[in-house]
Amino acid sequence: MTIIELTDDNAEDYEDFLDDTVMADIGREYHQGLIIENSTGDGVRASVFWELKNVEIEDADTTSEILDLFSSDSDGCAEILRAFDEKGIASGAKRSYFELAELDSIQRESLENDGFKLKKSESRDICISIRELAKLPFIRIKTPDYIKSLSEVTDRQFKTGVMTSVLHGRYGLLDDLPFLPLRWFDTKLSSCVVTDGVINGLLLVRRIREGLYRVELLFAMQPDANINLLNLIRYSVRAALKNLSPDDKVIFRRHTSSAEALTKKLFPGMKGSEVYRGEKHYG
Numbered sequence: 001m002t003i004i005e006l007t008d009d010n011a012e013d014y015e016d017f018l019d020d021t022v023m024a025d026i027g028r029e030y031h032q033g034l035i036i037e038n039s040t041g042d043g044v045r046a047s048v049f050w051e052l053k054n055v056e057i058e059d060a061d062t063t064s065e066i067l068d069l070f071s072s073d074s075d076g077c078a079e080i081l082r083a084f085d086e087k088g089i090a091s092g093a094k095r096s097y098f099e100l101a102e103l104d105s106i107q108r109e110s111l112e113n114d115g116f117k118l119k120k121s122e123s124r125d126i127c128i129s130i131r132e133l134a135k136l137p138f139i140r141i142k143t144p145d146y147i148k149s150l151s152e153v154t155d156r157q158f159k160t161g162v163m164t165s166v167l168h169g170r171y172g173l174l175d176d177l178p179f180l181p182l183r184w185f186d187t188k189l190s191s192c193v194v195t196d197g198v199i200n201g202l203l204l205v206r207r208i209r210e211g212l213y214r215v216e217l218l219f220a221m222q223p224d225a226n227i228n229l230l231n232l233i234r235y236s237v238r239a240a241l242k243n244l245s246p247d248d249k250v251i252f253r254r255h256t257s258s259a260e261a262l263t264k265k266l267f268p269g270m271k272g273s274e275v276y277r278g279e280k281h282y283g
Helices: 020-025 073-092 105-113 157-169 225-241 256-268
Strands: 003-005 031-037 046-051 063-071 095-100 118-124 125-129 148-149 191-194 199-210 210-218 250-254 274-281
Touching: 003 073, 020 046, 020 063, 020 199, 020 225, 063 073, 063 105, 063 225, 073 095, 073 105, 105 118, 105 125, 148 225, 157 191, 157 250, 191 225, 210 225, 250 256
Parallel strands: 063 095, 210 250
Antiparallel strands: 003 031, 031 046, 046 063, 095 274, 118 274, 125 250, 148 191, 191 199, 199 210
16 A cells, blocks of 8 residues: 655645645644555545644653544555554654544554554533633623734734743644744634733634634733733633624633633533543554
C-alpha cells in the first residue's frame, strides 16, 4: 500500500473524502496527515490526521494527538496506524493519544492491536448553546471600554498580544498560536484587553463549522487577570448573543486545571458527552 502525505498541494484531491475540519487544518504548523488510496485510485481506503504537541515547550515531552481517523477495512487501518507511529517517533513523540466521539469495531480493534489502551470516558469538552450562555447572570454587567472586539485591533497589535501570551507560556489549545493570523479567528466573537494601545489579554474564538464555535485561548495579564478574564467572557458572550442564533453552540475545553475550575464555576453540573479515549507510549 502506498502512503501519501497530506499537504496544501494535494489536499483538494481528497476534499470529497475528508472532514471539513481536517481540510481547514491541513498545512498548519505541527499538523500532519496520511492517506492510503483505494486500489482503484478513486477514493480513500484509510486516513489519519494528527497534531504534534509541546514541540517548542521546554521540559515537556513531545506528544501526538490523533484528531481524525478513517478506515474502510482492517488492513488499511493497521497500515495507516503503523505509518502514523513511524512519523510520530521520527518527530520525537514520546506518547500518542486521542479523544474521538466515534470509533467503529475495525478502528477499535486496529487501535488496540497497535498498542493503544482504549476506554470510554467523559469528553474534556463541554458544549454550551447560545441560549444557555444568555442565562449567565454576570453578562448583564457593563464591560469597561478597554475591552475591545478583535475586529478593532491591527494585525501588529494582535501579534504583539499573542507573543505576550506565548511568553507567559499561555498557548491555549494552539501550539501553533504564534503562526496564526488574526483572521483565522472569528473577529466578531473574539475579544481583547487593550491598555495604552497594547493588548494584554485575549479571548480567541474559532468557527469550527456552521453553528459550532470553540474557545481557543483565554489569557489576561496580572494584576487584574481574574477581573479581566470575566470581562473578556462577558464581552464575547454578548457578541455571541448579537451575532449567533440561540441554537448555535460554543465548545469550552477543560484542558487544564484552571480551565476546568472556570467551567465548573460558569456551568455547574454541566457534563461532556461520552467519547473514546486512548493512549500509547513510545520507547
